[in-house]
Amino acid sequence: MPHSNVQKVWPEVVELTPEQQALAALRAEIDAIDDQILALFEQRLAVAATVGRAKDAPTGPHTKLRPDREQTVLSRMLSKCRPENAEAVEHLWREIVGWGLARQGRLQVQVWAPIEPTRAYDGARLRFGAAADIKMVRDPQKALAFAAEGHGVAVLAINTEDAWWMGLRREWSMLSVFDGYGGETPTSLAVGKIDPPALPKGRRVVVTAGGDAGDGGGARRWGLNTHHGWTIALTEAELTPGEAEGCVGAIG
Ligand SMILES: O=C(O)C(=O)C[C@]1(C(=O)O)C=C[C@@H](O)C=C1
Structure with missing residues (x-):
């Protein structure tokens, strides 16, 4: 049976070592934390913009x-x-x-x-x-x-x-x-x-x-x-x- 291109290009799936698995899990944890930080940071920026409008007008003293x-x-x-x-x-x-x-x-x-x-x-x-x-x-x-x-x-x-x-x-x-x-x-x-x-x-x-x-x-x-x-x-x-x-x- 002829090999498809896909089979030629992609290497065989190799099993991760326990150390690699642990590292991947930690990086997934960091990604999840980053998602939360980003959501909260963007929320804070939006509130800060509103605070700015609540303070004196841009032309204020x-x-x-x-x-x-x-x-x-x-x-x-x-x-x-x-x-x-x-x-x-x-x-x-x-x-x-x-x-x-x-x-x-x-x-x-x-x-x-x-x-x-x-x-x-x-x-x-x-x-x-x-x-x-x-x-x-x-x-x-x-x-x-x-x-x-x-x-x-x-x-x-x-x-x-x-x-x-x-x-x-x-x-x-x-x-x-x-x-x-x-x-x-x-x-x-x-x-x-x-x-x-x-x-x-x-x-x-x-x-x-x-x-x-x-x-x-x-x-x-x-x-x-x-x-x-x-x-x-x-x-x-x-x-x-x-x-x-x-x-x-x-x-x-
Ligand atoms: O509390 C304010 O007056 C804001 O504009 C918010 C904020 C902040 O991001 O916490 C931003 C700028 C000010 O100098 C002080 C605080």
Whole structure:
């Protein structure tokens, strides 16, 4: 009897070894989990799009970014996960939330960092995720103007000669600092047109004249930079951003 093409092309069915069977079963388990993650992720994206419409209109005064809510989402997940998974969970949820925000309009981030630009860029990427459109820029004032017009946010280095932060009390008073990068003592700050009640809980950012005198009340304080007698510092004093004199934001 002549062999058909099919018989020639396909090899004989071989039995899988127990190890191969175990691997195939595990991969089938991963496929089933992936299906669930995908369904839930797409469901979450759809809800995030609706949340975006429920917040102020696209022409509203503040960006769609809500650092306080992102802080709550992240700390809730971190408090529930196994400690050994904390780093993975944090990065994954930054991505998830970043894509949620992107459903409300892609976030534009302008990064200015003349010293260690790659570090600042990487910090911004980890914070805002792959969904954000991140650009390095040459002029902090232009980045502040971009943020003030509500087009996105700026990430600006503070360990430099340019004391851009002094403007947060003057021409850029519509902007708030809402995050810091580079460790316990940040080397760059994120600034945006954020609704003051939506700033994260935690350390406040203050710009004060007359050196780094402290708050008097014994609250811990970290000086970040001083220029012509004006100091930018972090404080644990419970100041209300936008209301307390000199309080220009909060970084959690
Ligand atoms: O809660 C909101 O305001 C949302 O837009 C949702 C969401 C999220 O995906 O969890 C997205 C962006 C915001 O910055 C905060 C949280």
